[in-house]
Each structure stands twice: as C-alpha cells, then as structure tokens.
Amino acid sequence: MTAVLISGAGIAGSTLAYWLTRNGFEVTMVERAEGQRSSGNPVDVRDRALEVVTEMGLLPQLRAAATAVDRLSFVDARGRAKAVMRVGDPAAGTVEVARADLARILAEASGDRVEMRWGDGISAIEQSGAEVAVEFESGARGTYDYVLGADGVHSAVRRLALGTERELVQHMGIYIATMPVPRAWGAANEVVMYNAPGRSISVHPAGGRPIAAFMFRHAAVKDLDHRDTDACRRLLLAEFGGRTGPFDAVLDHVRGGGELYFDAVSRVSLPRWSRGRVGVVGDAASCLSLFGDGSSLAIAGAYTLAEELVAAPYDPDGALRRYESRHRERVGSRHRGVRMASALIVPASRPAIGIRNTAVRILARA
Structure with missing residues (x-):
C-alpha cells in the first residue's frame, strides 16, 4: 500500500486525502494547529x-451551509x-460558504481513513530512492512513499524541498486580517464595506456568524x-x-482581543x-492570496494531483509533472487578476474610491 504524508489539514489537504484514501492509499496528515481553523x-x-x-457527494452539505450573500454594498463614512x-x-x-465550514465538510468526508497528527x-x-524520511517537530520520525505539502503560503514542505520563502513568495503590497464579530452591519444577504484611501473594512454576515475583514496597503514589514x-x-x-x-465598533473588537487571522x-x-517524491498543492504551490478563486483552485488542484498519483503511483516524476502541467493552465490566468481585484477592494486614494463607486453604479445599470 502506498503511504502518503500530507502536511496541512485545510481545503487542499482534506480534498487530497479523500481522493487518495478512496483509492487505497494510506494517508497520514500532519497539521500544526490543534484543530480546524474557525x-x-x-x-x-x-x-x-x-x-x-459533487462527485464527493458533498454538494447538498455545502448548499445547506451556503451564506446566501448576493450583494456587496460600498458605504461612506456615515454608513450610506x-x-x-x-x-x-x-x-x-x-456556492459561497464560510471557509471553516468548507474545510470541516471536506475533512469529515474521509471519515476515519486518515491518521491525524x-x-x-x-x-x-x-x-x-523510493522513500522519503521525515522528522516531525515533536521528535517523531516516519517514512513515506510521498510527502505532499498542502500547508499554505508559509509551507514548511516547500521550504524544506524547493526553496526559501524569501526566494519564492512575493509580497503584493497589502495585508489582510479577519476576525469574528457579534453582529452583521447589513442585511443577511449583504456584505458592507467602507474604504479610506488604501484601506478597507468589511463585515460579511457569513450565514449568521459574521466575519470582519481589514485590508490595507503597506510595504512588507521586516521580520513581522x-x-x-x-x-x-x-x-x-x-x-x-x-x-x-x-x-x-469593529475596531473595538480588535482592541478587545479574541481570535485574529493576519x-x-x-x-x-x-x-x-x-x-x-515531494510536491506541493494549493496555496503552497500557487497562492492567489485571498483574492479570486484560491479555494476552488485548491480543490481542483488536489483532485488533479490525486488523479495522477492513482494512475501512476510508481512513477513519481511523471505523475507529479503531469499534475503540475495540467493545473498550471488553470492557475495562470487567475494570477493576473490579483491587481485588478485589489483596485476594486482597496482603492489607493480618495479619487480612486470615487472612480470605483462610479464604475460600479454604471455597471449595475447596464
């Protein structure tokens, strides 16, 4: 039986684990966190x-967990x-779904077929040769046929096998933070966003569990x-x-502590x-960094990787090359949209905010 270690229990890792275990692979998953991010x-x-x-049989669960949001309202300083x-x-x-719900549903799909660390x-x-020896931070050791990094933009697998973060990761001039907040600011189907030059604050109703998001333009902060x-x-x-x-009031929640993703x-x-026999998938391979279709691409990439490994488990170079070739085609055009998305969500100046609002109103009437 082919033994695989997956680093990262998020969207890409859980999708990959499902398809590998479904096809007879022995999968161990290691995750630095103590549980799924909420x-x-x-x-x-x-x-x-x-x-x-849909092929995993999860679409009904995702639709049941969907946020039902269908509009984004840009407001001024008085909330108009x-x-x-x-x-x-x-x-x-x-289907739009809370990231935590998506990760949980995907993880649960494998049942107890995955050994979790x-x-x-x-x-x-x-x-x-045909083995990959791994040492864990806990001091434990293991040997696997493949080690696959689904461990995000700060991937340990990528750093250990393919190059440093300094060499391979480019700061795009924006930081983002999210945290749960007690209430939504708009209707149940509405995201509300306020922009100051180079900054945005939004609250997403998230199906009754509102999430605030902060984005701001800033050069890379050394050693942060x-x-x-x-x-x-x-x-x-x-x-x-x-x-x-x-x-x-949203900023008051930041001051008050609590869970913060940054x-x-x-x-x-x-x-x-x-x-x-070491590869990467999802954000570890081709991060789209919080804009665009990163989660969908992570699911698609994980499926493609599993498909190639199942088809040729004893041809690692060929299987991993074919996965990369196929999935890079999906990723390429989406990368080019990051700057356009940032101009929409985080306009750099007050005139840019006005131009954005005017363009959105014109398009809404078209």
Missing part, C-alpha cells in the same frame, strides 16, 4: 471545484450606500511574524485608528512544484 472570509466553490465536490454590486454566480451553480509539523525531509498576534494587532490598530468610518497578500511563484 475563522476566515467565506469563499466560493465554482467551476471544476464544483464538479469535484454609495454603490452596490451583485456578487456570486447562481446561474453557474457557484494535530499540533505537530515537519522539521526535516530526506529523500533516498504572521503568527505573532500581538504584533499584528498593534499594526492593525495603528493603520485603522481614525479611519474606520461607520465601523468604530497575513500578507502574497503571490507564490515556483519554477517547479515537486522534487522527487
């Missing part, structure tokens, strides 16, 4: 990902709507650790003090996605 902006499941979750745009694509079957990580990888919550909280408060418009908007650019 925060994060809602995400879309669309296109190829929609076909994958200045422009409204329709979001989502129900005609294409697109919560609260641990990979500290060393050594390839020798996205896991240092206190340092990230201080930076967030410094950037948004006096610039919250109708969302002063990271840079980044682009991962790898010359290759694998070396020997």
Whole structure:
C-alpha cells in the first residue's frame, strides 16, 4: 500500500486525502494547529471545484451551509450606500460558504481513513530512492512513499524541498486580517464595506456568524511574524485608528482581543512544484492570496494531483509533472487578476474610491 504524508489539514489537504484514501492509499496528515481553523472570509466553490465536490457527494452539505450573500454594498463614512454590486454566480451553480465550514465538510468526508497528527509539523525531509524520511517537530520520525505539502503560503514542505520563502513568495503590497464579530452591519444577504484611501473594512454576515475583514496597503514589514498576534494587532490598530468610518465598533473588537487571522497578500511563484517524491498543492504551490478563486483552485488542484498519483503511483516524476502541467493552465490566468481585484477592494486614494463607486453604479445599470 502506498503511504502518503500530507502536511496541512485545510481545503487542499482534506480534498487530497479523500481522493487518495478512496483509492487505497494510506494517508497520514500532519497539521500544526490543534484543530480546524474557525475563522476566515467565506469563499466560493465554482467551476471544476464544483464538479469535484459533487462527485464527493458533498454538494447538498455545502448548499445547506451556503451564506446566501448576493450583494456587496460600498458605504461612506456615515454608513450610506454609495454603490452596490451583485456578487456570486447562481446561474453557474457557484456556492459561497464560510471557509471553516468548507474545510470541516471536506475533512469529515474521509471519515476515519486518515491518521491525524494535530499540533505537530515537519522539521526535516530526506529523500533516498523510493522513500522519503521525515522528522516531525515533536521528535517523531516516519517514512513515506510521498510527502505532499498542502500547508499554505508559509509551507514548511516547500521550504524544506524547493526553496526559501524569501526566494519564492512575493509580497503584493497589502495585508489582510479577519476576525469574528457579534453582529452583521447589513442585511443577511449583504456584505458592507467602507474604504479610506488604501484601506478597507468589511463585515460579511457569513450565514449568521459574521466575519470582519481589514485590508490595507503597506510595504512588507521586516521580520513581522504572521503568527505573532500581538504584533499584528498593534499594526492593525495603528493603520485603522481614525479611519474606520461607520465601523468604530469593529475596531473595538480588535482592541478587545479574541481570535485574529493576519497575513500578507502574497503571490507564490515556483519554477517547479515537486522534487522527487515531494510536491506541493494549493496555496503552497500557487497562492492567489485571498483574492479570486484560491479555494476552488485548491480543490481542483488536489483532485488533479490525486488523479495522477492513482494512475501512476510508481512513477513519481511523471505523475507529479503531469499534475503540475495540467493545473498550471488553470492557475495562470487567475494570477493576473490579483491587481485588478485589489483596485476594486482597496482603492489607493480618495479619487480612486470615487472612480470605483462610479464604475460600479454604471455597471449595475447596464
């Protein structure tokens, strides 16, 4: 039986684990967190990902958990709507669901077929012939036929096998933070967003569990650790003090502590996605960094990777190369849309905010 270690229990990792175990692979999953993350902006499941979750039999669960949001309202400092745009694509079957719900549903699909190592990580990888030896941060060791990194933009597998983050990850000039808040600011089907120059605050109703998101333009902060919550909280408060418009109460929640996700908007650019029997998938391979279709591409990429491994488990170079070739075609055009999305969501100046609002109103009448 082919033994696979997957690093990362998120969307890509859980999808990959499902398809590998369904096809007779022995899968161990290691995740640095102690459990599934409960925060994060809602995400879309669309296109190829929609076909994958349908084949997994998960579409009814996703539709039951869907947010039902269909509009984004841009408001001024007094909370008055200045422009409204329709979001989502129900005609294409697109489902928007809270990221935590999507990750949970995908993880549960494998049942008890996956051996889980919560609260641990990979500290060393050594390839020798047909084996990959792994040392874990806990001190444990293991040997696998494949090691696959689905561990996000700060991937340990990528760093150990393919290159450093400094070499392969590009800061896109924006930071983002999300946290749960007690109430929504608009209707149950409405995201409300306020912009100051180079900054945005929004609240998503998220199916009754509202999520606030903060985005701001900023050069890369040297030595800032996205896991240092206190340092990230201080930076967030410094950037948004006096610039919250109708969302002063949201900033109060930041001051009050609680769960906070914080990271840079980044682009991962790898010359290759694998070396020997070690490869990467999802954000670890081709991060779209919180804009666009990152979650859908993670699902589609994980399915493609599993498909190639199942077809040729004893041809690692061929299987991993074919997966990369096929999935890079999907990723390429989506990467080019990141700057356009940032101009829509985080206009850099007051005139740019006005131009954005005018353009949205014109398009709404078209």
